[in-house]
Amino acid sequence: MYGVWVHLFLCGILSVQNIFGRMIMDKQSRDYEVCLCYHVTRGEIEDIIRKTGITDLQTLCAVAKVGDKCGGCREDLEMILNEVNNDK
Numbered sequence: 001m002y003g004v005w006v007h008l009f010l011c012g013i014l015s016v017q018n019i020f021g022r023m024i025m026d027k028q029s030r031d032y033e034v035c036l037c038y039h040v041t042r043g044e045i046e047d048i049i050r051k052t053g054i055t056d057l058q059t060l061c062a063v064a065k066v067g068d069k070c071g072g073c074r075e076d077l078e079m080i081l082n083e084v085n086n087d088k
Ligand code: FES
Pocket: 007, 034, 035, 036, 037, 038, 066, 067, 068, 069, 070, 071, 072, 073, 074
């Protein structure tokens, strides 16, 4: 639960940065930074899922090296995982 609050706090900061054109907060954008702790984008996550055929969150976190710090990105990772696998 604590990780979610940290994630939301950081998203708020990044939203302000987006006003100045420095960050992209559109979750559908490949440039959206999904994991703020490791600075990994949606595009990088999508590419890893497509290349490896990963279907579960635990494996995705281990292979992509995301989601094991605050955990605030796990909900988004799960969403991307489902979207990419449903597009197959
Ligand atoms: S945002 Fe903290 S582990 Fe991904």
